[in-house]
Amino acid sequence: xxxxxxxxxxxxxxxxxxxxxxxxxxxxxxxxxxxxxxxxxxxxxxxxxxxxxxxxxxxxxxxxxxxxxxxxxxxxxxxxxxxxxxxxxxxxxxxxxxxxxxxxxxxxxxxxxxxxxxxxxxxxxxxxxxxxxxxxxxxxxxxxxxxxxxxxxxxxxxxxxxxxxxxxxxxxxxxxxxxxxxxxxxxxxxxxxxxxxxxxxxxxxxxxxxxxxxxxxxxxxxxxxxxxxxxxxxxxxxxxxxxxxxxxxxxxxxxxxxxxxxxxxxxxxxxxxxxxxxxxxxxxxxxxxxxxxxxxxxxxxxxxxxxxxxxxxxxxxxxxxxxxxxxxxxxxxxxxxxxxxxxxxxxxxxxxxxxxxxxxxxxxxxxxxxxxxxxxxxxxxxxxxxxxxxxxxxxxxxxxxxxxxxxxxxxxxxxxxxxxxxxxxxxxxxxxxxxxxxxxxxxxxxxxxxxxxxxxxxxxxxxxxxxxxxxxxxxxxxxxxxxxxxxxxxxxxxxxx
Amino acid sequence: xxxxxxxxxxxxxxxxxxxxxxxxxxxxxxxxxxxxxxxxxxxxxxxxxxxxxxxxxxxxxxxxxxxxxxxxxxxxxxxxxxxxxxxxxxxxxxxxxxxxxxxxxxxxxxxxxxxxxxxxxxxxxxxxxxxxxxxxxxxxxxxxxxxxxxxxxxxxxxxxxxxxxxxxxxxxxxxxxxxxxxxxxxxxxxxxxxxxxxxxxxxxxxxxxxxxxxxxxxxxxxxxxxxxxxxxxxxxxxxxxxxxxxxxxxxxxxxxxxxxxxxxxxxxxxxxxxxxxxxxxxxxxxxxxxxxxxxxxxxxxxxxxxxxxxxxxxxxxxxxxxxxxxxxxxxxxxxxxxxxxxxxxxxxxxxxxxxxxxxxxxxxxxxxxxxxxxxxxxxxxxxxxxxxxxxxxxxxxxxxxxxxxxxxxxxxxxxxxxxxxxxxxxxxxxxxxxxxxxxxxxxxxxxxxxxxxxxxxxxxxxxxxxxxxxxxxxxxxxxxxxxxxxxxxxxxxx
Numbered sequence: 004x005x006x007x008x009x010x011x012x013x014x015x016x017x018x019x020x021x022x023x024x025x026x027x028x029x030x031x032x033x034x035x036x037x038x039x040x041x042x043x044x045x046x047x048x049x050x051x052x053x054x055x056x057x058x059x060x061x062x063x064x065x066x067x068x069x070x071x072x073x074x075x076x077x078x079x080x081x082x083x084x085x086x087x088x089x090x091x092x093x094x095x096x097x098x099x100x101x102x103x104x105x106x107x108x109x110x111x112x113x114x115x116x117x118x119x120x121x122x123x124x125x126x127x128x129x130x131x132x133x134x135x136x137x138x139x140x141x142x143x144x145x146x147x148x149x150x151x152x153x154x155x156x157x158x159x160x161x162x163x164x165x166x167x168x169x170x171x172x173x174x175x176x177x178x179x180x181x182x183x184x185x186x187x188x189x190x191x192x193x194x195x196x197x198x199x200x201x202x203x204x205x206x207x208x209x210x211x212x213x214x215x216x217x218x219x220x221x222x223x224x225x226x227x228x229x230x231x232x233x234x235x236x237x238x239x240x241x242x243x244x245x246x247x248x249x250x251x252x253x254x255x256x257x258x259x260x261x262x263x264x265x266x267x268x269x270x271x272x273x274x275x276x277x278x279x280x281x282x283x284x285x286x287x288x289x290x291x292x293x294x295x296x297x298x299x300x301x302x303x304x305x306x307x308x309x310x311x312x313x314x315x316x317x318x319x320x321x322x323x324x325x326x327x328x329x330x331x332x333x334x335x336x337x338x339x340x341x342x343x344x345x346x347x348x349x350x351x352x353x354x355x356x357x358x359x360x361x362x363x364x365x366x367x368x369x370x371x372x373x374x375x376x377x378x379x380x381x382x383x384x385x386x387x388x389x390x391x392x393x394x395x396x397x398x399x400x401x402x403x404x405x406x407x408x409x410x411x412x413x414x415x416x417x418x419x420x421x422x423x424x425x426x427x428x429x430x431x432x433x434x435x436x437x438x439x440x441x442x443x444x445x446x447x448x449x450x451x452x453x454x455x456x457x458x459x460x461x462x463x464x465x466x467x468x469x470x471x472x473x474x475x476x477x478x479x480x481x482x483x484x485x486x487x488x489x490x491x492x493x494x495x496x497x498x499x500x
Numbered sequence: 501x502x503x504x505x506x507x508x509x510x511x512x513x514x515x516x517x518x519x520x521x522x523x524x525x526x527x528x529x530x531x532x533x534x535x536x537x538x539x540x541x542x543x544x545x546x547x548x549x550x551x552x553x554x555x556x557x558x559x560x561x562x563x564x565x566x567x568x569x570x571x572x573x574x575x576x577x578x579x580x581x582x583x584x585x586x587x588x589x590x591x592x593x594x595x596x597x598x599x600x601x602x603x604x605x606x607x608x609x610x611x612x613x614x615x616x617x618x619x620x621x622x623x624x625x626x627x628x629x630x631x632x633x634x635x636x637x638x639x640x641x642x643x644x645x646x647x648x649x650x651x652x653x654x655x656x657x658x659x660x661x662x663x664x665x666x667x668x669x670x671x672x673x674x675x676x677x678x679x680x681x682x683x684x685x686x687x688x689x690x691x692x693x694x695x696x697x698x699x700x701x702x703x704x705x706x707x708x709x710x711x712x713x714x715x716x717x718x719x720x721x722x723x724x725x726x727x728x729x730x731x732x733x734x735x736x737x738x739x740x741x742x743x744x745x746x747x748x749x750x751x752x753x754x755x756x757x758x759x760x761x762x763x764x765x766x767x768x769x770x771x772x773x774x775x776x777x778x779x780x781x782x783x784x785x786x787x788x789x790x791x792x793x794x795x796x797x798x799x800x801x802x803x804x805x806x807x808x809x810x811x812x813x814x815x816x817x818x819x820x821x822x823x824x825x826x827x828x829x830x831x832x833x834x835x836x837x838x839x840x841x842x843x844x845x846x847x848x849x850x851x852x853x854x855x856x857x858x859x860x861x862x863x864x865x866x867x868x869x870x871x872x873x874x875x876x877x878x879x880x881x882x883x884x885x886x887x888x889x890x891x892x893x894x895x896x897x898x899x900x901x902x903x904x905x906x907x908x909x910x911x912x913x914x915x916x917x918x919x920x921x922x923x924x925x926x927x928x929x930x931x932x933x934x935x936x937x938x939x940x941x942x943x944x945x946x947x948x949x950x951x952x953x954x955x956x957x958x959x960x961x962x963x964x965x966x967x968x969x970x971x972x973x974x975x976x977x978x979x980x981x982x983x984x985x986x987x988x989x990x991x992x993x994x
């Protein structure tokens with residue numbers, strides 16, 4: 004592996020800006036790495052080397068002309084295949100969109116381009132971002148670089164694996180119930196779910212509109228903050244986007260000072276169903292925070308117990324409506340249009356053939372939950388739980404500045420282990436879902452390897468709405484202290500591919 | 501069953517759901533233009549085509565227009581409300597859900613007064629809400645022009661996403677035999693309210709105003725409402741009236757035979773005035789409404805709503821009351837002008853200088869007759885209020901008499917130019933030249949010596965034939981009164 008691949012995104016940005024290395028060289032190094040490891044990892048659904056090099060050369064030319072670009076200009080990024088890109092196919096991991104090339108860029112896509120980032124390709128995901136393992140992709144599972152027989156998390160599993168396998172220094176993801184934080188945790192990297200509305204959903208193929216949040220992956224906290232800053236901020240194309248300054252996340256990641264910070268440990272997360280090695284690393288991380296000057300208290304959030312069931316009513320309800328547009332009429336797959344069938348039959352045949360089992364399961368769940376006579380008992384009740392969860396967060400953030408928990412109850416599980424057991428699969432998001440329901444911010448940073456399997460464990464740091472900077476400040480402090488202890492990044496311990 | 505018999509046995513109950521396309525420059529949730537008649541699928545974008553990843557952004561002007569409509573209809577304006585998704589699959593609806601409003605409409609509980617045969621009927625408004633229009637399907641082949649049985653269908657998404665306001669009345673009972681006229685009067689009045697607000701061009705033939713007519717019958721003396729049908733495809737004010745009448749007759753016949761009315765959607769046919777069965781609503785479709793998560797709630801500021809209310813234009817009923825007073829006409833005259841869509845034309849003619857009585861006389865008389873003959877609306881006649889005012893001026897000055905004025909109007913309608921052009925080209929000026937008139941009279945007296953002698957001998961009544969001869973000889977251009985004076989003078993009997 005060349006030295007360029009080991010560099011952080013911040014370092015690469017400086018080298019390219021100082022013309023010590025060209026963006027094209029950096030891009031080529033990553034393309035070579037992709038060619039080398041993709042057969043094992045399957046993180047990407049689409050890579051076009053020519054397009055990549057053309058983007059990189061364009062950045063080099065802009066720099067040569069003396070244009071002042073952002074700190075990530077020329078740095079490669081892997082883009083989750085749920086963001087529309089007008090020069091690349093966008094599938095959302097589904098057969099129903101196979102080969103579709105959107106006529107427009109997502110806001111996140113265009114901001115990456117404006118900032119001079121070089122988009123390497125589109126990463127694999129659970130179909131329509133529904134899943135926690137990337138096994139629900141119509142294009143085959145992605146493998147965890149730590150152990151290729153295991154899942155890389157999901158739904159943004161291609162994004163986490165690409166960064167963990169050094170195929171890209173940065174990647175984008177979306178987090179609806181934990182789809183950034185859980186993959187980051189199980190691949191030993193950093194993943195951030197910003198405050199809902201802090202990053203634009205325009206051009207993000209919708210799963211659950213009130214929950215979907217684009218966010219960054221990186222191998223360290225500062226890089227994640229730089230990417231976060233590059234694509235966040237108000238967007239007139241997204242009505243739910245927040246009219247506010249992007250929190251000073253880069254500054255917070257650089258400060259990394261937590262003296263006097265009040266940290267709450269969520270009492271409800273832990274115990275049965277949690278892997279001992281995960282809990283051990285989590286407790287050490289809490290002790291570490293205390294040793295760095297934080298004041299740690301236990302906080303109770305009793306409504307969090309109902310977060311998972313509420314989520315599995317709200318998210319499927321919204322998805323049942325959001326996915327109705329895939330009807331073979333205007334784009335994507337069309338099945339059975341032989342001139343003898345009605346539009347309705349073609350719609351039904353196309354949806355039967357184009358959607359995978361998990362997507363169908365959620366569409367049916369949501370259709371049922373919204374139906375007349377059941378709405379109040381299911382969707383309506385779930386919305387009330389959502390309000391209670393927000394109140395638990397409000398009360399907690401009255402007492403403390405951040406809340407912490409393990410990101411996931413277990414480390415990466417073997418591919419296939421939970422594929423036939425949706426309930427077991429859903430438990431992977433137990434600790435991450437409350438944040439999606441309340442719309443606040445949370446990050447996952449690596450906090451060590453579980454003793455029993457030697458796989459990465461993530462520490463989740465939750466902050467109030469628009470308190471994204473706190474996630475980075477605490478995450479960076481933990482990262483700095485742990486890397487001192489480990490003598491380098493956790494990822495250095497990963498086996499060579 | 502004949503209408504009168506139906507009314508003897510049953511009491512009709514009406515309900516009207518009116519959709520009005522707002523005339524905003526851009527669509528409800530995207531920036532696409534809204535002009536009617538563009539080439540198919542040219543006014544579309546990722547949002548109104550529902551491409552994956554696209555999101556709606558609400559049109560602020562459409563929200564303002566809806567609130568103004570609500571205020572004009574005396575509604576309460578919600579302090580907080582949301583859009584909702586109405587879920588159903590249909591190829592002309594790109595998202596397969598319509599962004600609409602469900603249990604939280606922008607405007608509720610208003611009314612609109614209409615006048616029929618001099619009687620004021622208060623139509624209560626249940627709600628006014630904002631939604632988006634669908635695309636337009638054309639079903640090719642097959643007998644019905646509808647999707648079932650068609651060979652194929654084509655969809656134009658230019659209309660998809662145009663802001664649509666739905667105005668729903670409460671059930672309208674107690675109108676008896678007037679029900680069809682009440683329905684028409686309501687639609688007419690509503691259209692005028694929209695026009696006065698400037699929120700829509702309300703052209704029923706282009707579909708920018710569409711009325712769905714609900715009708716049910718209850719037997720006389722019963723307190724229980726019957727099963728209703730909803731008639732769609734009612735594309736003119738006249739059709740509103742005919743659809744109600746036709747549906748009353750159809751339902752009455754079924755009920756009188758001991759039959760049962762099926763709750764269904766029916767389609768109105770302009771050519772026959774009849775309705776045919778459409779989709780049955782017996783198994784109520786479940787639209788799975790839920791609050792639209794892609795849009796923020798609407799919370800209209802109270803001061804802003806108050807300022808919108810204060811800035812409402814003069815509403816049509818208020819204006820009619822004012823004009824009635826200014827013009828000194830009766831209620832029935834006013835209603836007649838209203839029904840003929842003549843009020844704007846009369847007002848503009850008065851503004852151009854004509855006396856109100858003359859303006860009304862020409863528009864409601866000769867011009868109404870011409871419009872009727874041509875099968876066109878009064879306003880579509882190729883003549884301006886300024887032209888009509890000029891004709892009244894020419895009559896008042898004595899340059900034209902009524903008969904000549906009618907010829908002038910005919911010339912203007914035939915495209916011969918302004919009234920003055922027509923007078924000139926057709927030579928329609930009254931003969932005021934005494935010398936010319938005198939010469940004509942001399943010739944008439946010479947040709948009719950018998951009649952002249954009778955007058956000379958004291959039979960003055962015989963002068964009529966001579967005046968007639970002068971009028972004929974002058975081809976109607978002579979001033980008949982002056983001709984009479986001159987004849988008597990020449991014959992020495994004055």
